Amino acid sequence: MLKYSSSKEWFEIIKYKDYLYVIRERLDEIDPRFYTTYTNLYLLIGAHSALLIDTGCGLFPLKSIIEDLILDKILLVINTHSHFDHVCGNHEFDNIMIHRRERRLISKPRDIAFLRDSPKEIIKRYENSGFIIPPTKEIQPVTDNQVLELGGLSVKIIHTPGHSPGSISLLTDKNELFTGDTAHYGMMYLTKAAFPIFLTSIIKLLELCEESNKIEIYPSHEEFAVGKDLLVNLSNGVKNIEHIWDTRKRDDFLEAWLLSDENFKYLIF
Numbered sequence: 001m002l003k004y005s006s007s008k009e010w011f012e013i014i015k016y017k018d019y020l021y022v023i024r025e026r027l028d029e030i031d032p033r034f035y036t037t038y039t040n041l042y043l044l045i046g047a048h049s050a051l052l053i054d055t056g057c058g059l060f061p062l063k064s065i066i067e068d069l070i071l072d073k074i075l076l077v078i079n080t081h082s083h084f085d086h087v088c089g090n091h092e093f094d095n096i097m098i099h100r101r102e103r104r105l106i107s108k109p110r111d112i113a114f115l116r117d118s119p120k121e122i123i124k125r126y127e128n129s130g131f132i133i134p135p136t137k138e139i140q141p142v143t144d145n146q147v148l149e150l151g152g153l154s155v156k157i158i159h160t161p162g163h164s165p166g167s168i169s170l171l172t173d174k175n176e177l178f179t180g181d182t183a184h185y186g187m188m189y190l191t192k193a194a195f196p197i198f199l200t201s202i203i204k205l206l207e208l209c210e211e212s213n214k215i216e217i218y219p220s221h222e223e224f225a226v227g228k229d230l231l232v233n234l235s236n237g238v239k240n241i242e243h244i245w246d247t248r249k250r251d252d253f254l255e256a257w258l259l260s261d262e263n264f265k266y267l268i269f
Contacts, residue, residue, distance in 0.1 A: 010060040022040055048150070055077065076150075078097040078168075080181065099157075156170065171208060217230055
């Protein structure tokens, strides 16, 4: 018997603030080979509109849960980037926002056949679709510094490439910073050639934290509501990778090099 059989059992819903919900999925229950326990989706609710940040793995329906939380408010949906664990619920929604550099990547069906060999039985839920996830219906590209108004709550889009070319972070006027996969504790996925681009994005986020000491950071994986130490530790860790490069091990499933330090694991492609 499967441990999870419905959306209410699968998603962990945390009302973190009056206007902020954290909606968590267990990525390790889908496939532990990604070295990640939690995927965090976020729902911001303003006076007239709500913003859903990422749509998750698409394993169970998400839309009805969101509608129950926002009632009659207008719903906006944005992807922090186009990787499967952030976009596979897109097809439930009429319109998805994403940075223009990754618009094409969510415009076509997503093949997740790489999950077929997962040791977790729950991935059989993908078999009915042949491990093909439908694309979103309509895509709206967004750009750096664009602001979304939700009613008494505004959200600024910040282009933070490095993890992927179109990765974005989002900053509210109440000092919540949603970093997507640009910064989080646990396993970081990086391309060695993109280290300079990635570090520039981290510096950009650190400068925001210097402007306001009250910023809380909400990553898309693992711990949330953390401080700027995450960015400091991550910057230092990436700069130090060349010094621990000889400790690397090969991960054949992900076709990448695996390294670690006291704060992070790194998969280097």
